[in-house]
Each structure stands twice: as structure tokens, then as C-alpha cells.
Amino acid sequence: xxxxxxxxxxxxxxxxxxxxxxxxxxxxxxxxxxxxxxxxxxxxxxxxxxxxxxxxxxxxxxxxxxxxxxxxxxxxxxxxxxxxxxxxxxxxxxxxxxxxxxxxxxxxxxxxxxxxxxxxxxxxxxxxxxxxxxxxxxxxxxxxxxxxxxxxxxxxxxxxxxxxxxxxxxxxxxxxxxxxxxxxxxxxxxxxxxxxxxxxxxxxxxxxxxxxxxxxxxxxxxxxxxxxxxxxxxxxxxxxxxxxxxxxxxxxxxxxxxxxxxxxxxxxxxxxxxxxxxxxxxxxxxxxxxxxxxxxxxxxxxxxxxxxxxxxxxxxxxxxxxxxxxxxxxxxxxxxxxxxx
Numbered sequence: 407x408x409x410x411x412x413x414x415x416x417x418x419x420x421x422x423x424x425x426x427x428x429x430x431x432x433x434x435x436x437x438x439x440x441x442x443x444x445x446x447x448x449x450x451x452x453x454x455x456x457x458x459x460x461x462x463x464x465x466x467x468x469x470x471x472x473x474x475x476x477x478x479x480x481x482x483x484x485x486x487x488x489x490x491x492x493x494x495x496x497x498x499x500x501x502x503x504x505x506x507x508x509x510x511x512x513x514x515x516x517x518x519x520x521x522x523x524x525x526x527x528x529x530x531x532x533x534x535x536x537x538x539x540x541x542x543x544x545x546x547x548x549x550x551x552x553x554x555x556x557x558x559x560x561x562x563x564x565x566x567x568x569x570x571x572x573x574x575x576x577x578x579x580x581x582x583x584x585x586x587x588x589x590x591x592x593x594x595x596x597x598x599x600x601x602x603x604x605x606x607x608x609x610x611x612x613x614x615x616x617x618x619x620x621x622x623x624x625x626x627x628x629x630x631x632x633x634x635x636x637x638x639x640x641x642x643x644x645x646x647x648x649x650x651x652x653x654x655x656x657x658x659x660x661x662x663x664x665x666x667x668x669x670x671x672x673x674x675x676x677x678x679x680x681x682x683x684x685x686x687x688x689x690x691x692x693x694x695x696x697x698x699x700x701x702x703x704x705x706x707x708x709x710x711x712x713x714x715x716x717x718x719x720x721x722x723x724x725x726x727x728x729x730x731x732x733x734x735x736x737x738x739x740x741x742x743x744x745x746x747x
Contacts, residue, residue: 461527462526463545466552490552493515554695556683633655
């Protein structure tokens with residue numbers, strides 16, 4: 407483990423403190439395994455009228471981050487070092503002229519669909535950010551934005567979960583799944599979670615009335631029927647899950663891209679609907695999530711916190727897929743005193 411992280415540690419020690427124009431960042435110059443992540447000097451993002459410049463204290467690692475790092479670059483993708491990570495928890499440095507609800511020094515969190523988070527400073531849209539709940543540390547807050555918003559929009563806006571309905575969450579112990587179990591309960595549903603045996607107790611603690619160990623039970627062959635199946639993984643297809651849905655049921659996947667066979671056959675099959683959920687950054691949703699956190703109805707589950715010098719190890723742990731909740735990276739080891747002018 408030490409040998410794998412030494413390049414990051416050595417480069418951090420050699421890096422100079424940030425200037426008004428530059429910052430330290432964990433970046434990749436080529437796509438590949440976690441070892442491609444290195445500390446680099448990058449320009450501090452220029453403030454825009456609707457933007458918020460944030461000093462990043464913590465970020466999180468998701469399976470999507472790992473896929474973007476490992477996969478071939480998209481057509482037209484910019485060349486040169488690029489940041490990784492979408493979730494940002496930190497302090498406001500400055501705000502654009504069109505941003506009126508946030509001020510410098512305020513603790514904020516949010517996410518961007520551009521990879522901006524693995525740096526000392528990140529620029530996000532003001533409309534996609536909210537104040538961090540007072541009860542959360544930066545590290546806890548970093549676990550919330552992307553995963554919780556994904557779960558909320560999938561259940562509330564796509565599945566349109568109603569009180570009294572039965573919801574099955576596949577991958578209930580993951581980043582999205584741990585929030586989905588809690589949010590389905592908040593929306594009034596009865597929740598069943600599917601996870602590995604090591605996380606059964608966690609999913610039950612989060613509010614699932616029933617928890618199925620996927621190694622012991624094939625839920626697609628069970629007699630129970632559900633109004634909604636929320637699939638947070640690539641493990642189960644619509645064609646398999648539709649067996650446990652009521653005729654008016656909804657299968658919602660947040661795993662992209664959905665299997666081609668599901669996309670082709672689902673419009674031709676009667677009964678349960680096949681739906682995909684794509685997340686959109688919204689400050690209003692974050693404020694709602696914050697209210698539930700403040701009231702004690704919702705909490706982030708942080709599996710492990712890595713220092714920034716072990717960013718590659720966080721990616722390895724995420725790819726191993728054995729953690730419950732979110733993997734968080736504390737970015738303080740990159741931060742230097744002062745802020746860009």
C-alpha cells in the first residue's frame with residue numbers, strides 16, 4: 407500500500423504553496439488505473455457571474471468517478487491534466503454577482519457534473535449549492551450531495567413513490583442505496599433492502615423493514631411483490647426484476663448506461679414500466695436534504711476517510727466494492743493558508 411501512494415506523497419511535499427493563479431490538485435493526464443492520479447499544479451478557476459469559488463475541504467469517491475478515470479477519453483475531451491470527483495464540501499471564497507444566497511466564509515456543499523472536486527479550489531454553480539447542516543463535519547457533508555440527490559430524484563421525481571407503497575432497493579448498502587433506504591421511508595414507503603451479508607445490520611438500522619442477503623436469497627424468484635424496484639447497481643436487469651413488480655410497478659435504474667436489452671424490450675412488454683433516473687444538481691434539493699438531516703431523519707454513512715495523499719487508494723477501495731456507504735477524501739493536506747485573490 408505504501409509503495410502505491412509514495413508518488414502522491416512525494417509530489418505533495420515538493421509542491422509549492424498556492425499563488426493567486428494556481429492551486430494543487432489531484433489530477434489525471436491519461437486514463438487508466440488509480441496510479442494515474444498525481445498531484446499537479448493547475449490554474450485556480452476564474453469566478454463567473456453565477457458561480458461560487460469554494461475552498462475544498464473534502465470530496466467523495468463514487469463508482470462513476472472510477473469509471474471516468476479508467477475509461478477511454480470521450481470524443482472532444484480536453485487534453486492535459488484534469489481533476490476527478492464531483493462532490494464538494496468546503497468554504498466559500500468568493501461569489502459571482504448573480505449569487506445572493508451564499509457569502510464568503512460560509513460552509514457549503516454541492517456537486518458538479520464536471521469533475522472539479524479533487525483540488526484546493528473548485529468552481530460550482532451557485533444554484534447547485536447549499537449551506538452544510540450544522541451537525542455535519544466537512545467529511546460527513548462530502549458524502550451527501552451526489553448520492554443523496556440521486557436517490558431523492560429517483561424516488562420522488564421518477565418513481566413518484568407514494569405513502570404506503572412497497573419499495574425494494576437493490577444495492578441498499580452503497581452510496582446511493584443507504585440514502586435511498588432512508589428517503590423511501592421519509593416518503594412513507596415500506597422498504598426492503600438487498601445487500602451483502604456484512605451490511606445487513608446497517609441497512610436494517612437505516613430503516614429497512616426487511617433486508618435480503620443477495621448471496622442467500624434470489625429476490626427475483628421470491629413471492630413478494632413491490633410497487634417500485636430501485637436498482638443502484640448493474641447486478642440486476644429490468645427483465646429479471648419485473649417478476650417481483652406489481653402490474654403498475656416501476657423499475658428505476660440509476661446505473662448508466664442501462665443494459666441494451668432492457669432498453670430495447672421494455673417498451674414492448676406489458677405491465678411494469680422501465681425508467682431511468684439521471685441526476686441534476688439542484689440547490690433546492692440539497693436544502694430539503696439538509697432539513698431532513700437537521701431533523702434527524704436522514705444521515706450520511708461514511709465507510710472510510712482517506713487523506714488526499716491516498717486518493718488512489720480511495721479509488722481502489724471503491725472499485726473493490728466491499729464498503730458500506732461512501733468513501734470520503736479529506737483534502738486538507740492539499741490546502742495551504744490563504745485564498746486566491
